[in-house]
Amino acid sequence: MxxxxxxxxxxxxxxxxxxxxxxxxxxxxxxxxxxxxxxxxxxxxxxxxxxxxxxxxxxxxxxxxxxxxxxxxxxxxxxxxxxxxxxxxxxxxxxxxxxxxxxxxxxxxxxxxxxxxxxxxxxAAAPAPSLRDVDQWHAEEILRSMNSNVPATARVLGVEARTLRRILAWRASGAGAES
CATH class of the missing domain: 3.40.50.2300 (Response regulator)
Structure with missing residues (x-):
């Protein structure tokens, strides 16, 4: 049980x-x-x-x-x-x-x-995610719940739309990848 x-x-x-x-x-x-x-x-x-x-x-x-x-x-x-x-x-x-x-x-x-x-x-557990990873994950979840509406997601998160785009693009650009 x-x-x-x-x-x-x-x-x-x-x-x-x-x-x-x-x-x-x-x-x-x-x-x-x-x-x-x-x-x-x-x-x-x-x-x-x-x-x-x-x-x-x-x-x-x-x-x-x-x-x-x-x-x-x-x-x-x-x-x-x-x-x-x-x-x-x-x-x-x-x-x-x-x-x-x-x-x-x-x-x-x-x-x-x-x-x-x-x-x-x-x-020995998996390494903790960085704060940037958590912010990105959170932003992606909100974006998904807002049907990919970037301006609405930015309002919910309290950031500018361009800042949100930067957060979302960070990992996609490879900046978040470990070398």
Whole structure:
């Protein structure tokens, strides 16, 4: 039987991608985008594992973390934060998080922490993508959802259309290829 995993992530694209990759690794994933959506899942699913966004739209991941830890003894929870801080990490670890990672974190790294693999195994995981790769991937996903409408995608991302074209052309030009 697959381990139950709660994924609470406010970014829809990141949540869908992580849910898919974690499911492929054998987890039974329940997803939520807010604290309000996640709380009933804790009661219904009693997850042994969780990946929680530090900043949810209606609260912090620490609120969710404390509920998971109180309900499920031995639960392994990874907190992800776009604006990681030492203070946030210390708070998360004190409450009971297994780890606190800055976004973007790879699913390989998250999986290694959830499975409590040795640090050496974690370091042997696939290299983390660069911030530029993540930005490009995110822009491509938004562009796909906007039916290849570059101006609309640029508005959603809050960038100029020419900047978006540069982001999208970066890998295609070979600049992102490793030599």
């Amino acid at each position: 697959a381990d139950t995993l709660l994924l609470a992530e406010s970014d829809t694209i990141a949540r869908v991608r992580m849910a898919s990759e974690l499911s492929a690794r054998g987890y039974r994933v329940s997803s939520a985008s807010t604290l309000e959506e996640a709380l009933p899942l804790i009661v219904a699913e009693n997850p042994l594992r969780a990946v929680v966004d530090y900043q949810l739209p209606d609260g912090t991941g620490l609120d969710l973390l404390s509920r998971i830890v109180a309900r499920t003894r031995g639960a392994r929870v990874v907190i992800l934060s776009r604006c990681a801080s030492l203070r946030g990490a210390v708070s998360a670890i004190r409450i009971g998080a297994a780890d606190f990672l800055a976004k973007p974190a790879t699913v390989s790294e998250i999986d290694a922490i959830l499975r409590d693999l040795a640090v050496e195994c974690r370091l």
